[in-house]
Amino acid sequence: MERETKIAICNLYKIFGPDPNTALEAVKEDGLNKSDLMAQTGHVLGLEDINIDIKAGEITVVMGLSGSGKSTLIRHINRLIEPTAGKIIFGDHNLIECGQQMLRRIRREEMSMVFQKFALLPHKTVVENAALALEIRGFSDKEYIPEARKWLDRVGLQGFEESHPHQLSGGMQQRVGIARALTSNAGVMLMDEAFSALDPLIRTDMQDLLLELQEELHKTIVFITHDLDEALKLADHLVILKDGKVIQQAEPQTVLLEPNDPYIIDFISDINRVRVLRVRTVMEDIPEGTKVSCCGEVDHDDNLESVIAMSGGDTHKTYLVKDGSKEVGILHMAKLLKSLVPIEAPDEGIRCSGG
Amino acid sequence: MATYDFVFSGLGLKDWCNKDGTGSAGPVSMADLMAQSGGKEIPSPSLWDLPFPSMDALHEACAAFPKSRVLTKGLEQGFLEIKDNLSLVLDPLTQPLSWALSGTLSLFQETPWWLMIPLLLAVVMLVSRSVKLVGFVALSFALLSFINYYDYAIQTLAVIFVCAFLCVLVGVPIGIAMSRSDALQRTAIPVLDMLQTLPPFVYLIPLIFLFSVTEPKLYGIAIILYAIVPVVRLTDLGIRLVDKDVIEAADAFGMTNRQKLYKVEIPLALPNIMAGVNQTIMMSLAMVVIASLVSAPGLGVLVLRGIRNLELGVGLVSGLGIVLLAVILDRTTKLALARINAAQRD
Numbered sequence: 106m107e108r109e110t111k112i113a114i115c116n117l118y119k120i121f122g123p124d125p126n127t128a129l130e131a132v133k134e135d136g137l138n139k140s141d142l143m144a145q146t147g148h149v150l151g152l153e154d155i156n157i158d159i160k161a162g163e164i165t166v167v168m169g170l171s172g173s174g175k176s177t178l179i180r181h182i183n184r185l186i187e188p189t190a191g192k193i194i195f196g197d198h199n200l201i202e203c204g205q206q207m208l209r210r211i212r213r214e215e216m217s218m219v220f221q222k223f224a225l226l227p228h229k230t231v232v233e234n235a236a237l238a239l240e241i242r243g244f245s246d247k248e249y250i251p252e253a254r255k256w257l258d259r260v261g262l263q264g265f266e267e268s269h270p271h272q273l274s275g276g277m278q279q280r281v282g283i284a285r286a287l288t289s290n291a292g293v294m295l296m297d298e299a300f301s302a303l304d305p306l307i308r309t310d311m312q313d314l315l316l317e318l319q320e321e322l323h324k325t326i327v328f329i330t331h332d333l334d335e336a337l338k339l340a341d342h343l344v345i346l347k348d349g350k351v352i353q354q355a356e357p358q359t360v361l362l363e364p365n366d367p368y369i370i371d372f373i374s375d376i377n378r379v380r381v382l383r384v385r386t387v388m389e390d391i392p393e394g395t396k397v398s399c400c401g402e403v404d405h406d407d408n409l410e411s412v413i414a415m416s417g418g419d420t421h422k423t424y425l426v427k428d429g430s431k432e433v434g435i436l437h438m439a440k441l442l443k444s445l446v447p448i449e450a451p452d453e454g455i456r457c458s459g460g
Numbered sequence: 461m462a463t464y465d466f467v468f469s470g471l472g473l474k475d476w477c478n479k480d481g482t483g484s485a486g487p488v489s490m491a492d493l494m495a496q497s498g499g500k501e502i503p504s505p506s507l508w509d510l511p512f513p514s515m516d517a518l519h520e521a522c523a524a525f526p527k528s529r530v531l532t533k534g535l536e537q538g539f540l541e542i543k544d545n546l547s548l549v550l551d552p553l554t555q556p557l558s559w560a561l562s563g564t565l566s567l568f569q570e571t572p573w574w575l576m577i578p579l580l581l582a583v584v585m586l587v588s589r590s591v592k593l594v595g596f597v598a599l600s601f602a603l604l605s606f607i608n609y610y611d612y613a614i615q616t617l618a619v620i621f622v623c624a625f626l627c628v629l630v631g632v633p634i635g636i637a638m639s640r641s642d643a644l645q646r647t648a649i650p651v652l653d654m655l656q657t658l659p660p661f662v663y664l665i666p667l668i669f670l671f672s673v674t675e676p677k678l679y680g681i682a683i684i685l686y687a688i689v690p691v692v693r694l695t696d697l698g699i700r701l702v703d704k705d706v707i708e709a710a711d712a713f714g715m716t717n718r719q720k721l722y723k724v725e726i727p728l729a730l731p732n733i734m735a736g737v738n739q740t741i742m743m744s745l746a747m748v749v750i751a752s753l754v755s756a757p758g759l760g761v762l763v764l765r766g767i768r769n770l771e772l773g774v775g776l777v778s779g780l781g782i783v784l785l786a787v788i789l790d791r792t793t794k795l796a797l798a799r800i801n802a803a804q805r806d
Contacts, residue, residue: 183712212714224709228727228803238713240723269803289713 111161111293111325112182117191118155119177119349122148125189139348151177152349155191160342161292162323164315166357168336169346175329178346179297182327183216184208195293213242217286221298223278225270231281232257232266238289249288256284260314276307280314287318296328300335312338333372337361337381345369358386362444370448378445379410387444388426388434402427405434409441462521464513477522539669547670554677557684560622561676565757568618573610577601580617584788588795596791600784609759609781616748616758616785623683623744628737631688635695635733636721645696656689660750668754679751686747690739698732699725731801738793745786759785 120128120142128148131137139150152174159165169175180186182193184200193200195215198207217238225234232253233240239249257266260280270278279299286294296315300308312335319326330336336343337357344354345366352366361381364370385405403412405428416422416438426434468477511517515528568576580601585594604613638645664682671678702725710724726733752760759778766775 185708185711209714209716212712214714216712218709218712220705220709220712222705224703224705226706226724226727228730241713241715241719285713295712 108160108162110158111195112159112327113192113194114155114157114159114178114182115192115194116154116156117152117178117181117193118189119151119174119181119186120148120189121151122146124148129189150349152181152188155349155351157344157351157354159325159327161325163341164319164326164328164339165342165344166328166330166336166340167344167346168330168333170331172348173346174349175331175346176297177349179295179327179329182293182295183212183218213238213289215291216293216295217289217291218295218297219279219282219286219299221301223270223275223282223302225278225281225285227270229269230266231262231268231270231273234270234281235284235288237285238291253284253288256287257281259287259318260284274307276303276311279303279311283311283314283318287322291324293325293327296326298329298331301330301332308335315339333376337376345372357381358383362386364448374447378447379413380408382409382444383407384409384412384424384426384436385428385433387441388436389440391432391435401425403436404428409445412436412438412441462517463511464518464521467513467518468522468525473522477524539666543669550670554671554681557622557626557680558675558677560626561619561680564618564622565615565676568614568621569611573605576614577605584792588792589799590795593788593791593795597788600788604781604784607777609762609778612757612759612762612778613781613785616745616760616782619679619683619748619756619758620741620744620789623680623687623748624737624741626680627684627688627691627740627744630684631691631736631740632695632733634688635692635736636699636725638692638696639699639725648692652689652693655685660686660747661753664751664754673754676756679748679754679756682751682754683744683747683756687740687744690743691733691736694732694736694739695729698729698736701732702728731797734793734797734800738790738797741789741793742786745782745789749782 118129118132119125120132122128124146125148128142128146128150131146132142132150132153137145137150139153142148142150155178157165157167167175167178177186181188182200184193188201191201195211198211200208200211203211226237229237232250235257236246236249236253239252240246254266257263257280260283262277262280262284265273265277270281273281279302282299286296300311303311315326316339318324328336328339330339340357342354343357343360345352345360345368347366347368353360353364353369355363358381360369361373361376361378364373383405384403384407387409388405401415401422401424403415403424403426405426412424416424420438420442422438424436424438425432426436468474515526515531518525519527571579577598581594581598584597585591588594601610601613604610634648638648660682663685667678667682671681706724706728707720710720715723748756748758749760749763752758752764759781762774762778763782765771766773766778
């Protein structure tokens with residue numbers, strides 16, 4: 106199912122330094138890369154020729170290690186950082202060219218943001234924090250307090266409305282951050298490493314919470330992370346960034362099966378593929394006119410681990426794959442096994458040597 | 461014959477020196493020549509006695525060269541010349557300060573003690589929420605009143621009240637402006653440094669020239685100039701120290717600059733601003749004592765009397781009274797500060 110594009114990022118460049126425009130010429134015409142540009146002109150190439158279509162109602166995850174420019178990228182979407190060149194098309198507007206008034210309206214009504222360090226106002230109560238977006242827009246407290254309470258309940262913070270942020274744990278503070286973004290009722294949610302500062306168990310909780318909310322709300326979410334597991338769990342569309350460049354963007358399953366860069370291979374070599382890969386990625390179409398007779402049915406969105414468990418390890422079995430009540434394919438256990446053959450990481454890990 | 465004669469003869473300025481000098485320079489130098497040609501050696505001064513080529517030393521060699529007293533005299537002259545114009549502008553501008561000071565002074569003094577002291581206690585209670593401190597304040601005022609120092613203490617408080625209030629009123633906006641503009645900060649910091657380090661007596665001098673000593677604004681201005689520095693500095697610092705992440709969040713949710721200032725920056729900078737207010741109050745207390753030299757009323761007058769007439773007892777007791785006031789003001793503002801800190805601890 107193809108969804109409409111909500112935000113289109115086109116040929117976006119960001120160069121940090123005293124004279125970014127000259128440096129931009131150098132990058133575009135001489136094809137300098139990040140380290141060359143640094144050595145020759147002293148400018149930092151933050152983002153290079155970024156093109157991403159962010160689809161409505163999807164979670165687009167931008168993944169990269171620190172210094173890859175992912176936080177810079179997400180700040181361009183609501184223009185907290187001005188680009189050196191390029192366009193960001195949102196609805197009918199190019200955000201890069203719209204005036205302050207328009208920009209402020211979009212930030213207030215169309216986009217909300219969740220921050221790595223929560224960025225709550227320490228002098229306000231939890232419910233006032235959650236209501237921030239509505240308060241900024243000029244609603245009275247009679248209007249915004251019930252709305253904020255509703256979303257605080259939704260993220261599991263009932264009973265903490267009158268606390269101050271410093272009285273809450275990190276995970277709870279980030280729940281306030283999410284409630285704050287939801288209360289603004291914006292269609293787009295930008296999440297900048299939103300769960301990176303949390304410990305692993307709470308992080309899993311928060312990911313589940315996000316997926317659960319997304320099931321219901323269908324927001325357009327841009328999620329930044331440096332954690333591949335998190336990226337694979339959340340992403341509908343996965344963008345991998347390295348040194349300010351997009352090196353692959355696709356559905357996560359595709360990235361896993363067909364990585365197009367040694368950097369990504371190095372990344373995914375540690376991943377437990379059985380848990381991440383889905384039946385729909387490895388199934389085959391039902392041969393024309395064949396009546397499939399087999400030993401069981403699996404859902405197209407099941408992960409391979411559950412299928413292996415069901416088969417008891419028998420590689421000769423075949424399953425019928427269903428999407429709801431529709432038969433969409435068949436799954437040979439032998440084929441499944443093949444998809445699990447790891448793609449070898451290079452001997453010298455890229456992560457250690459250069460990335 | 462002076463050490464630096466050679467400078468002027470070397471530069472061929474002998475004529476200029478003699479022209480409007482005492483007129484005797486010519487014969488004197490002739491006498492020197494005579495003396496030299498007569499073979500009488502003038503013992504050449506040893507290197508150890510070499511004076512720095514200062515204005516006075518050069519004046520010795522050349523009568524036309526000004527002495528350093530001319531410089532300070534010139535400053536005086538210059539100041540006296542612009543003084544009339546300056547006070548023409550400054551007088552009406554600062555007149556409200558005089559009114560505020562004399563008004564507040566008479567208000568504080570007219571109010572009977574049995575109303576004033578409970579009122580003060582109520583304010584202390586409201587600001588500090590500490591019964592212990594209120595007890596201490598009550599005790600201190602009872603003591604001061606018992607030894608007939610109530611009037612002086614209340615005068616001092618009135619002056620501090622007005623001056624500290626004006627410091628905050630003017631200082632906080634200046635601090636905010638400084639936090640917004642690096643250029644302004646660069647220019648303001650040396651001025652603040654100067655205000656803070658100039659001996660307080662020094663800026664009393666031009667003020668005495670500008671305003672009549674009987675006017676309250678004279679000491680008002682001196683106190684404000686001296687005490688405004690910390691609140692300006694700490695407002696600037698406090699706003700610059702506001703968490704960048706929170707500012708970013710404010711931007712991301714579309715706050716206007718005004719909203720950001722009132723809803724984020726000032727509340728988050730408040731602990732620092734309050735620390736500045738505390739310092740400002742303490743410094744106005746220090747200055748109000750010195751300003752008694754220029755007719756500031758209050759406990760300082762008694763200290764001055766102690767010094768002038770060598771009345772040891774008066775000096776000591778009024779000094780202790782000032783200490784009591786200092787402790788009261790400091791504790792009250794510190795407790796208010798602690799309350800703010802507790803409310804927004806991260």
